[in-house]
Amino acid sequence: MRFFHPIAAIALLSTAQGHGTGAHYGILKLGGCMKAKHHEDHSLTGTLLNLSDDAVVQVSVSPDSLKDGEEATVEWFYETGYAASTSNWIGYYCSDDLASLEDTNYIDYRYVTSSEVSSSGGSFTTSIKSARSSFCEFRFFSSSYIKIGVSNAVEVTDAKTKVQHLHLALTSNNDEMRVSWTSGSNDAPKVYLSTTEDLKDAGVFEGDCHTYKQSDMCEEPATSEAGFVDPGWLCSAIVKNLEVDTEYFYQATSDGVNFSPPTSFLSAPPTNDPDYSFSFLVYGDMGTWSGDNGEASIATASISTAYVLNDNVRRVDHFGDISYARGISSTWDVWFDLIEPYASKVPYMITIGNHEYDHIEGTDPSGDNFRPSWFNGGTDSEGECSVPMYNRFTMPENDLSNSIYWYGFNYANVATLMLSSEHNMTVGSPQYTFVEETLAAIDRQVTPWVIVEFHRPMYNNEDYASDNEVSENIQLQMEELFVKHDVDLVLAGHYHSYLRSKRIYQDKADEDNGIYHFTIGSAGAALDDAGLVPKDWVETFSLEFGIGKISVANSTHMKWEFIENKENEDMGGVTDETWIVKRQG
Numbered sequence: 230m231r232f233f234h235p236i237a238a239i240a241l242l243s244t245a246q247g248h249g250t251g252a253h254y255g256i257l258k259l260g261g262c263m264k265a266k267h268h269e270d271h272s273l274t275g276t277l278l279n280l281s282d283d284a285v286v287q288v289s290v291s292p293d294s295l296k297d298g299e300e301a302t303v304e305w306f307y308e309t310g311y312a313a314s315t316s317n318w319i320g321y322y323c324s325d326d327l328a329s330l331e332d333t334n335y336i337d338y339r340y341v342t343s344s345e346v347s348s349s350g351g352s353f354t355t356s357i358k359s360a361r362s363s364f365c366e367f368r369f370f371s372s373s374y375i376k377i378g379v380s381n382a383v384e385v386t387d388a389k390t391k392v393q394h395l396h397l398a399l400t401s402n403n404d405e406m407r408v409s410w411t412s413g414s415n416d417a418p419k420v421y422l423s424t425t426e427d428l429k430d431a432g433v434f435e436g437d438c439h440t441y442k443q444s445d446m447c448e449e450p451a452t453s454e455a456g457f458v459d460p461g462w463l464c465s466a467i468v469k470n471l472e473v474d475t476e477y478f479y480q481a482t483s484d485g486v487n488f489s490p491p492t493s494f495l496s497a498p499p500t501n502d503p504d505y506s507f508s509f510l511v512y513g514d515m516g517t518w519s520g521d522n523g524e525a526s527i528a529t530a531s532i533s534t535a536y537v538l539n540d541n542v543r544r545v546d547h548f549g550d551i552s553y554a555r556g557i558s559s560t561w562d563v564w565f566d567l568i569e570p571y572a573s574k575v576p577y578m579i580t581i582g583n584h585e586y587d588h589i590e591g592t593d594p595s596g597d598n599f600r601p602s603w604f605n606g607g608t609d610s611e612g613e614c615s616v617p618m619y620n621r622f623t624m625p626e627n628d629l630s631n632s633i634y635w636y637g638f639n640y641a642n643v644a645t646l647m648l649s650s651e652h653n654m655t656v657g658s659p660q661y662t663f664v665e666e667t668l669a670a671i672d673r674q675v676t677p678w679v680i681v682e683f684h685r686p687m688y689n690n691e692d693y694a695s696d697n698e699v700s701e702n703i704q705l706q707m708e709e710l711f712v713k714h715d716v717d718l719v720l721a722g723h724y725h726s727y728l729r730s731k732r733i734y735q736d737k738a739d740e741d742n743g744i745y746h747f748t749i750g751s752a753g754a755a756l757d758d759a760g761l762v763p764k765d766w767v768e769t770f771s772l773e774f775g776i777g778k779i780s781v782a783n784s785t786h787m788k789w790e791f792i793e794n795k796e797n798e799d800m801g802g803v804t805d806e807t808w809i810v811k812r813q814g
């Protein structure tokens with residue numbers, strides 16, 4: 230577990246509670262050389278970061294009023310005699326009440342560069358994304374974390390009215406699409422939809438909105454985080470009666486005054502063609518990071534956007550550890566800003582991860598909190614207990630499904646079961662029964678491919694004892710059922726690495742009975758550094774950031790590719806590929 234955090238150097242952070250827990254830090258691109266986000270150290274005291282009596286850096290930002298997403302220039306000058314260093318850093322803060330916003334609650338930061346040290350000051354230009362707050366400012370810190378300068382505030386004039394965080398999801402009907410967005414109003418949520426770009430003669434689909442409060446969550450720090458940002462109204466509408474494989478243009482509004490920019494999506498393919506060909510992207514563990522290995526989460530978003538716009542990529546599946554907000558509500562806004570360019574074009578389907586769900590106390594929206602002795606989830610959601618996820622996403626409903634936690638859908642010739650590794654899967658449990666009945670009901674002549682996705686893998690050979698114990702228990706509960714129903718592929722994350730396996734059955738490579746189990750927990754969160762346990766089923770293992778791409782060719786062949794987040798390559802680089810071919814007989 231890698232920390233890259235200036236404050237961490239002098240403050241005691243909460244220690245990691247097993248693999249996949251502990252502190253990770255996210256990022257927004259703040260111009261220049263950004264490193265990591267570090268606003269979750271609640272153990273910092275005010276004295277450490279108080280503004281010194283003599284501010285020695287004059288910081289300003291202009292213009293002082295703009296719209297969300299517009300650029301501003303930050304400029305600073307050192308007072309005579311001040312010896313700047315590359316350990317100085319500039320934090321980016323947004324709030325409706327900046328005066329009461331703690332220094333630890335920043336959205337992003339950057340270090341001062343060496344050329345800015347040798348000059349009388351420095352400047353950079355950055356896009357102001359305010360996470361729905363009305364004001365933003367920049368605070369300048371010394372190498373010993375003393376605040377030595379604060380800029381003027383920038384007013385973000387449309388912070389409360391902008392329609393943003395547009396994202397799509399499939400429903401349980403193939404001729405529908407759910408359009409979701411965030412805004413400051415719930416007066417008249419609607420989506421205008423048309424097959425023509427000018428939205429002439431658009432159909433109007435009414436939606437609804439809801440929200441959540443800090444008190445809806447389960448534990449601290451989520452229930453007490455000082456910088457809680459009201460999530461606004463989380464709205465969605467289902468557009469209906471769509472023709473298959475058809476481009477539809479749309480705009481969303483919550484009040485009839487403010488609209489999302491017009492964009493378009495391709496409706497779902499037919500579900501009666503077993504040889505249909507299409508592609509989709511798959512990954513887990515994204516967050517909002519950059520960190521010292523490059524701008525991994527940002528690269529995941531930009532590469533995904535490139536594939537959606539330039540390739541036959543029709544949907545994105547993200548299996549858990551989504552934003553890593555973990556109680557810091559504004560991180561959800563930052564993350565939705567990252568995915569909007571592609572999630573507004575193709576369905577973005579999710580499963581829940583430990584960092585969204587796991588909690589000890591309180592009642593969460595799933596109605597269940599399964600905590601057997603072998604489960605190591607603890608308080609990994611930092612009190613969120615899936616409340617933000619539950620309110621921000623709506624997934625297809627089917628027989629025996631449970632909201633965002635377990636559900637299934639057919640897309641073209643692929644049936645996908647999205648499950649929760651954080652919930653009970655034992656024989657007879659609601660989730661097990663859902664899996665059993667859903668798998669049994671799939672007509673493999675029409676829908677030949679079956680993929681299961683959940684956050685924690687059944688098989689991974691990284692040496693994390695407590696996580697491996699969870700995997701072994703999931704094997705005990707689900708493997709026979711998956712094998713009986715000839716599941717083709719199981720996808721998971723949680724381990725921050727990439728693993729492509731041979732077909733596995735009962736912890737052995739088994740071409741005749743086994744299932745492929747791939748781990749793609751490499752979409753942005755800090756990569757793992759554990760030892761590896763020798764297993765005969767490992768085909769490829771790598772510690773590189775990247776995402777998976779599945780291209781279904783027909784009813785018997787699908788291509789698998791791992792796309793590394795290569796710098797300066799818009800569409801990344803394919804570093805591993807293979808064909809998944811149906812077993813004969």
Ligand SMILES: [Fe+2]
Nearest residue numbers: 514550723754
């Ligand atoms: Fe993770």
Ligand SMILES: [Fe+2]
Nearest residue numbers: 249550583723
């Ligand atoms: Fe995880």
